[in-house]
Amino acid sequence: MEAGQLNATQIAQQTGVSPATVRAWRRRLRLHGSLEATRAAGPPRRLSDEQIAEVMGLLHVGPDPARFPDQRWTCPRVRELIGQRFDVWYDVDHVSRLLHQWGLSPQKPERRALERQEQAIDTWINARVPALEHLSQ
Known part of the structure; x- marks a missing residue:
């Protein structure tokens, strides 16, 4: 250790970390030239x-x-x-x-009653809605 340099224990006491952390910092600085965080690559993709x-x-x-x-x-x-x-x-x-x-979102099917009668609904909409609209004017 050079004169004026602190050892890992002294730095650890001043920064509130363990001496092992200080040694890891020094190793990282020596290997990577920086203490900046790097991103772990993770496992390779399984699909091309x-x-x-x-x-x-x-x-x-x-x-x-x-x-x-x-x-x-x-x-x-x-x-x-x-x-x-x-x-x-x-x-x-x-x-x-x-x-x-991949940009897809979950879709949930529209719930409808089993007893629903589409033809009756269409007939009601076509016959009654215009009459109701006429009353509101």
Whole structure:
């Protein structure tokens, strides 16, 4: 240690951190030339850009009506699509995060009563609404 330099214990006492932290700072400064934070890269992506584009195209086409008559993509269905197509099996919860990253948002089907009679509703709207509008004028 050069004259006038503080050791790790002295710096730790002055800054309120452990001596191990000070040693890690010195090592980082020596290796990287800076104490600025760096971003961890994380694991590599499991799907290429081309594969993601293919998945997006398949999602826009919609699910196979023979297999899924309700024509909805659910996370388990998207997981199955990706797994069968590319042999990459994500956790269902992660599929939700991927879809969000790809710009897709969850959609919920509109709830309607089973007893709903579309023809009766259309007839009422076409016959009664003009009459009600006429009364309000």
